[in-house]
Each structure stands twice: as structure tokens, then as C-alpha cells.
Amino acid sequence: MFKKIMSQASNSSSEPTVKHGVEIVSTPSFSERLQSLIPWRRRTSAVPFSSGSQALLFILPGLIIYVVFVLFPIIGTIRYSFMEWTGFTEPEWIGLDNYRELMDDEDFIKAIQNNFFFSIFYTIIPILIGLFLVSLMSRSRLKGMFIFRAGLFVPQVMSPVVVGIIWRWLFDYSGPINRALSITGLQGVFESVGLLRRVTPWLGDFTYAPYAVGMVGTWVEYGLCMVLFLAGIQSISEELYDAAIVFGANPLQQFWFVTLPGLRQHVLVAFVLTFIAALRVFDLVFVLTRQGGPGRETIVTSILVYKNTFNLHRAGYGAAMAVVLATIIVVISAGVFWLQSRDSENA
Amino acid sequence: MLRYEQRMVLRKQFQAGLTYLILTIFLLVALLPFTGIVLTSFKERRELRDSPFSLPEEWKWDNYEDAWTGARFSTYFKSSVYVVVPVVVIAIILSTMSGFGFGMYKFRGDNILLFIIMLGLMVPFEAVIIPLWQLMGQLGIRDTYWALILPQVALSFSFGTFWMRANFKNIPTEIVDAAVVDGCSMWGVLWRILFPLSRPALVSLVVLLFMWTWNEFFLILVMASGDLRTLPVGLALLRGRYASDVPVMAAGSVMVLLPVLVIYVLFQRQFIRGMISGAVKS
Numbered sequence: 001m002f003k004k005i006m007s008q009a010s011n012s013s014s015e016p017t018v019k020h021g022v023e024i025v026s027t028p029s030f031s032e033r034l035q036s037l038i039p040w041r042r043r044t045s046a047v048p049f050s051s052g053s054q055a056l057l058f059i060l061p062g063l064i065i066y067v068v069f070v071l072f073p074i075i076g077t078i079r080y081s082f083m084e085w086t087g088f089t090e091p092e093w094i095g096l097d098n099y100r101e102l103m104d105d106e107d108f109i110k111a112i113q114n115n116f117f118f119s120i121f122y123t124i125i126p127i128l129i130g131l132f133l134v135s136l137m138s139r140s141r142l143k144g145m146f147i148f149r150a151g152l153f154v155p156q157v158m159s160p161v162v163v164g165i166i167w168r169w170l171f172d173y174s175g176p177i178n179r180a181l182s183i184t185g186l187q188g189v190f191e192s193v194g195l196l197r198r199v200t201p202w203l204g205d206f207t208y209a210p211y212a213v214g215m216v217g218t219w220v221e222y223g224l225c226m227v228l229f230l231a232g233i234q235s236i237s238e239e240l241y242d243a244a245i246v247f248g249a250n251p252l253q254q255f256w257f258v259t260l261p262g263l264r265q266h267v268l269v270a271f272v273l274t275f276i277a278a279l280r281v282f283d284l285v286f287v288l289t290r291q292g293g294p295g296r297e298t299i300v301t302s303i304l305v306y307k308n309t310f311n312l313h314r315a316g317y318g319a320a321m322a323v324v325l326a327t328i329i330v331v332i333s334a335g336v337f338w339l340q341s342r343d344s345e346n347a
Numbered sequence: 348m349l350r351y352e353q354r355m356v357l358r359k360q361f362q363a364g365l366t367y368l369i370l371t372i373f374l375l376v377a378l379l380p381f382t383g384i385v386l387t388s389f390k391e392r393r394e395l396r397d398s399p400f401s402l403p404e405e406w407k408w409d410n411y412e413d414a415w416t417g418a419r420f421s422t423y424f425k426s427s428v429y430v431v432v433p434v435v436v437i438a439i440i441l442s443t444m445s446g447f448g449f450g451m452y453k454f455r456g457d458n459i460l461l462f463i464i465m466l467g468l469m470v471p472f473e474a475v476i477i478p479l480w481q482l483m484g485q486l487g488i489r490d491t492y493w494a495l496i497l498p499q500v501a502l503s504f505s506f507g508t509f510w511m512r513a514n515f516k517n518i519p520t521e522i523v524d525a526a527v528v529d530g531c532s533m534w535g536v537l538w539r540i541l542f543p544l545s546r547p548a549l550v551s552l553v554v555l556l557f558m559w560t561w562n563e564f565f566l567i568l569v570m571a572s573g574d575l576r577t578l579p580v581g582l583a584l585l586r587g588r589y590a591s592d593v594p595v596m597a598a599g600s601v602m603v604l605l606p607v608l609v610i611y612v613l614f615q616r617q618f619i620r621g622m623i624s625g626a627v628k629s
Contacts, residue, residue: 052452063464070467080478160579222373282471306568319477330469
């Protein structure tokens with residue numbers, strides 16, 4: 001897989017070197033061989049594009065900061081995940097014990113389950129909403145589109161803490177949502193059909209809290225999906241639809257055979273963005289349900305890492321959780337990246 | 348019976364109308380909570396019984412004053428600025444340089460090095476926080492702004508390198524060739540010729556890094572205490588009488604949102620394009 005990433009990257013990077021012309025030394029093996037046959041060419045290379053040491057001079061300042069503040073800490077976390085450690089006493093090597101414990105830890109399993117449960121609301125529902133609506137929409141460019149694009153994107157740029165505070169207020173027992181339900185009489189309707197038992201403190205209710213938190217995720221992410229798909233659908237050639245109509249495709253078939261394949265890349269991007277957001281979610285839950293309540297109904301992995309490390313003084317165990325979470329995220333990102341590169345190779 | 352062309356025109360118009368309707372509904376859903384919080388931030392507590400979208404009886408800045416001085420948002424605001432500005436400036440300089448290194452040169456192991464740097468795009472702060480905490484103690488910069496700045500510079504460097512590398516690869520190399528032939532050093536090529544040419548990519552990068560750093564929560568929550576806290580953390584950890592004061596919380600929320608929203612409105616094109624294409628590539 002990595003080989004594929006590399007080869008793709010190097011393919012794209014060899015493009016500009018073609019433009020350099022003969023004077024400039026570049027590393028593709030063919031030209032290298034060529035240069036070894038014609039020694040005078042090497043002498044005339046005025047531009048040091050292939051000088052690794054000079055490239056490193058440009059990269060090094062940032063790289064040092066990156067290595068010190070990201071790479072070493074990653075390695076440190078992996079090391080601590082094999083240790084029993086309170087955070088201030090002497091750490092003790094315990095091998096894989098932390099990971100073994102994780103597999104039977106009900107809190108951790110619940111947290112991972114919640115992450116995946118929330119991903120339904122963060123990922124699947126926004127993508128479905130986006131696809132459904134975009135398929136209804138006009139494919140031609142309409143006036144004023146930039147207003148919608150900009151507006152739909154606003155939840156994406158808002159601080160999750162503020163999003164959490166806004167929705168905590170909206171979901172409050174005596175908050176706007178419950179008052180709207182009772183004023184419109186919907187509360188009574190829902191109660192009579194058994195959807196609601198009574199006036200609900202949404203985020204404090206064991207049954208409804210996970211759905212309420214999930215709904216906020218949908219609210220944050222659907223605009224992203226719509227904007228992505230709107231951009232995508234306009235890049236699908238109108239001729240494809242004409243052809244489909246000529247062959248007698250109904251709107252559903254047009255969607256299935258033209259729109260969906262045309263949006264493949266965009267769906268993939270929406271998937272990876274929103275799915276990683278669902279796996280990483282921390283601040284929203286931290287504020288919305290005060291670190292995963294009621295009970296552990298809305299707890300997520302990152303909250304559990306935080307609690308274990310800083311409240312329960314089990315830094316080694318928290319590190320193991322963080323390693324599992326990071327591994328899932330890296331594997332999914334790399335997997336989607338691989339799918340994408342395979343896709344563009346076929347295209 | 349309508350002629351075929353007329354039917355097509357009607358269909359087009361119907362579809363355009365439907366499009367506007369759908370978009371308007373979802374736009375309202377996206378913006379109404381924000382509108383509600385802005386209106387609430389001007390209300391008194393007793394007015395909370397009214398509809399969240401009713402206008403305040405009197406437009407007063409009292410809640411903003413309470414938040415700014417009473418709930419100490421002025422301190423958090425200052426802290427946010429002290430963290431965000433250095434992070435963005437340092438990260439931009441470092442990632443422009445490394446993006447140039449990766450985009451213009453070809454050297455052994457460059458893809459492996461790039462992949463290692465890209466790990467920073469995927470790894471959450473949770474996975475580095477404990478060693479970071481210790482490191483800050485060893486460096487003697489715990490409880491200073493540097494402990495909040497440097498890790499964010501490092502993570503921004505990941506994305507920035509990636510972003511600027513793509514930018515430099517798209518610049519025609521003839522420009523570089525000509526400059527070098529004229530006796531310009533590569534350092535000069537970067538800052539005097541390519542840097543001004545990279546304005547669009549730089550603007551997007553500045554805007555994205557600003558938003559991410561401004562909204563960063565986890566790192567600040569762990570690393571910062573007291574006056575070092577930035578706005579989002581200060582807001583989330585608000586205690587005492589203001590914590591249950593919805594209008595003051597609303598005013599505080601607006602303060603957290605406003606700088607990002609202003610920049611977003613000014614640069615929304617670059618913003619959306621940046622987020623989407625950044626994601627496509629990463």
C-alpha cells in the first residue's frame with residue numbers, strides 16, 4: 001500500500017523535472033543513466049534541484065520542531081502504553097497487559113461503540129441527506145449559490161465548544177426545543193403515539209442523550225456534505241444524463257448509474273472527513289454532556305483517554321487507549337487514501 | 348398541449364425553484380442556532396422565557412461587559428491572540444520553507460520523510476499529550492505560552508508542508524530556472540520570487556491555520572491553567588455564577604465565534620476550497 005502511495009507521489013513529482021530541460025539534473029533513473037553516459041551534462045547543472053542537502057536545509061527548521069513536539073511524543077506514548085504508570089510515580093514495564101485489559105474494559109468498549117454509533121450521525125446520515133438533496137437539485141449553475149455555500153459551511157468553522165453550548169441550551173429541559181414542542185402541541189402528539197414519555201431533558205436522559213449528541217453531529221456535518229456534492233455534481237457532464245435519458249433511464253436509474261459514480265470521489269472525501277471527526281470528537285461531548293454523561297451513555301474514546309490520564313491517574317492505560325484510537329484513524333485514512341489513488345489510476 | 352421546448356423550460360424553472368427551497372431550508376437550519384445565540388446575548392435573563400428568536404426588549408451590551416470583565420473573557424481573548432498569532436506566523440514561515448524543499452527538490456527518501464511529516468495530520472493530540480507534558484517540564488516552559496504555541500506549530504507544520512508543497516509543484520519551473528541563471532540563490536528564489544507568487548495558497552493556509560488554532564481545545568485544556576487559557580477553554584470551564592447565566596454564556600460564545608466568522612466571511616472562497624482540496628489530498 002505504501003509502495004503505491006510512494007509510486008503515485010513520485011509519478012506526480014517527476015512531472016516538473018521534465019520541464020527543466022537538459023541543464024538541470026533530476027533524479028529519475030532514466031535521466032540519471034543518461035547523465036552518467038554524458039559526463040559534461042553533469043558539470044553544466046547550474047540549478048541544484050537534486051541536492052538533497054540543500055533541500056534538507058529548507059526542511060530542517062520545521063522538521064526539528066515537528067520531531068521534538070510530535071514524533072518523539074508519539075514514540076513516548078507508544079512506550080508508556082506498555083507500562084503501568086500513574087503519571088508521577090516510577091513507570092513499570094508490564095508488556096501487553098494494558099492492551100489485554102482494554103479488551104475486557106466495558107467503558108472502553110462502550111466508548112468505541114459510541115464512536116461508531118456517532119459515526120452513523122456524523123457520516124452516514126449527512127452523506128445520505130447530501131446525496132438525496134443534491135439529486136433533487138438543478139445541475140445547472142444558479143444565481144446566488146455562493147450565499148448557500150458559505151452559509152451551509154458555517155457550522156464547520158464554529159468552535160465545537162460553542163456548538164456544544166448552543167445545543168446544550170437548545171436541548172435544555174426548559175429550553176427552546178421543549179418549549180417549541182409544547183407550544184405547537186407536538187409534545188402531546190409524540191406522547192400519545194409513544195415516542196415520548198414526558199417532557200424530556202434530552203441530554204440528561206439515558207435513552208435520548210446518545211441520539212441528541214448524534215443529532216448535533218449531523219447538524220455540524222451535513223453542510224460539508226452538501227457543499228462537496230454540489231461542487232461534484234456540477235462537474236458531471238450533462239451529456240451523460242442525456243445519454244441515460246436516451247436509453248430510457250428513469251430518474252432513479254439516472255441517479256444510480258450517473259450521479260453516484262460521478263460523485264464517488266466526493267463521497268469518499270466526505271466519508272473520511274466526517275468519519276475521522278466522529279472518531280476524534282472530544283470538545284463537543286466534553287461540553288454537551290459534561291464528559292460523556294448521563295452515566296457513560298455518550299462517552300467517547302478521547303474523553304476516556306483524558307479521564308484515565310488526568311483524573312484516574314492511569315497514564316499508561318490512557319496511552320494504550322490513545323494508541324488504539326490513533327491506529328484506527330491512521331488505518332482508515334491510509335485505506336481511503338489507497339482507495340482514492342487506485343480510483344484515480346483507473347480513471 | 349405544450350410544446351417540448353416549453354415543457355423543458357417549465358421543468359428547468361421548477362427544478363430551480365425546488366433547489367432554492369431545499370437550500371433555503373437547510374441554510375436556515377444551519378444558521379438559526381447561531382442567530383438564536385446572538386439574540387440571546389443581548390437579552391436579560393427574564394426574557395429567556397420568550398421565543399429564542401424574539402428580539403430583545405432593549406439592545407444592551409451588559410452581557411458582553413459581564414463576560415468581558417466579570418467572566419474574564421478579556422484575559423482569555425488576550426491569551427488566544429498571544430497563542431494564535433505566533434503559531435500562524437511561525438508555521439507559515441516553516442511550512443513555506445519545507446514545502447519549497449519538497450516541491451522543488453528531489454532527493455533520496457523524500458517520500459518517506461513526507462509520509463512521516465504527514466503522520467501529524469492524522470494523529471490526535473490525545474496520543475501525544477503525556478510525553479508533551481513531561482517535555483514541557485524538562486524544557487522549563489510549562490505554564491508559558493510556548494507550551495501552547497510549539498506543539499501547535501508542529502502540527503500546523505504537517506499540514507502546511509503538505510499544502511505548500513502542492514503549491515510549489517504547480518509553479519512553472521521556468522521561473523525558477525530564469526532566476527537561478529540570473530544569479531539568484533535558492534533562498535532568494537523562494538522569498539523574493541515564489542513567495543509573492545504563492546499568495547492564493549498562502550491566504551488559504553493562513554485562514555485554515557487561524558481557525559484550527561483559534562478553536563483548539565484539548566491541548567489548551569491540558570497544558571494551560573488560569574490566565575493562559577484561550578477563549579474556547581475559558582468558555583467551557585466557566586464556573587461560578589456566570590456558568591448558569593445563559594445570556595452571559597451567549598455573549599461569551601459570540602466573542603469566541605466572531606473573529607473566526609469575520610475571517611470566514613472575508614475569505615470564504617479560499618476557506619471552502621482549502622478545506623475540501625486539503626482533505627482530498629490528505
